Amino acid sequence: MTCTVAVLGLGAMGLPMASRLATRLTVHGFDIAEPRLRLAEAAGVRTFASAREAAEDADALLLAVRNGEQLNDVLFGADGVASVLKPGAVVILTSTVGTEAIPETVARLAEFGVGLVDAPLSGGPKRAGEGDLLIVVGAEPQALEAARPVLELLASTLTVVGDKPGDGQALKTVNQLLCGVHIAAAAEALALADALGLDQARTLAALEAGAAGSFMLSNRGPRILEAYSEDGAEVLSRLDIFVKDMGIVGKATRAAGLAAPVAAAAEQLFLLGQTQGLAAADDSAVIKVVAPAKRTV
DSSP: OEEEEEEOOOSTTTHHHHHHHHTTEEEEEESSSSHHHHHHHTOOOOEESSHHHHHOOOOOEEESSSSSSHHHHHHHHHSSSSGSSTOOOEEEESSSOSSTTHHHHHHHHHHOOEEEEEEEEEEEEEHHHHOOOOEEEEEEEEHHHHHHHHHHHHHEEEEEEEESTTTHHHHHHHHHHOOOOHHHHHHHHHHHHHTTTTTTTHHHHHTTTTTTTTTTHHHHHHHHHHTTTOOOOOOSSHHHHHHHHHHHHHHHHHTOOOOOOHHHHHHHHHHHHHIIITTTTTTGGGGGHSSSSSOOO
């Protein structure tokens, strides 16, 4: 298969995605952190000294950015890469940035003959490296077909939700409402177990086996139990990511005129965690907002 894909940002998600893609495709990579470049090279990724060099002549550009502002800067800023992409290339946006940033991005990319594939994903670093992600896509058919070699290597579940960019962001917003609420609920439940004198690990195992079980409980539960350790849980998903994502959920629900009190309550817990210095901690640390200290007796 002849396809060159540039991956900009070789962080927690970017590196395993680039590594997975390099098993079948030609992959160019860039990151500002030298150690990440070395890891990428070891995985078969050809690395470059700048984002523009990595993106030049690529058939697809895979982006994992933090928000709409960063998306705009990477593509159209002073060192933006949009101008070096060849006509017919596609930008695959894997981030959750909300729907607001999408129309202008589509219009500006079209000036260069480049399409946008709105493809936010879910699953975490381990599943990214195994090609086991959920990816929801909004894209025009021609752009989607150009991106398929990339998407099908990364996804075990690839769901096309609409034929225009923005549709993927809309569904991912719904997804993040549930994820944020589930993490907050799991933290509250395990804090209650501790307050009632129950062994948290046994409680978690019991809950997973019953009707209260969920993916987020099983995924975050063990990390929630590590939140009070000296170093906390390994950071696989920063708490401030859910501050951003639940903010996107809040904007969407207000724009739709929809009351979402449960989502709003979860957002407040993540915001409190951020103000308490937990922004860079794993999102499982939200239990420390509910229960600042673990029982010792």
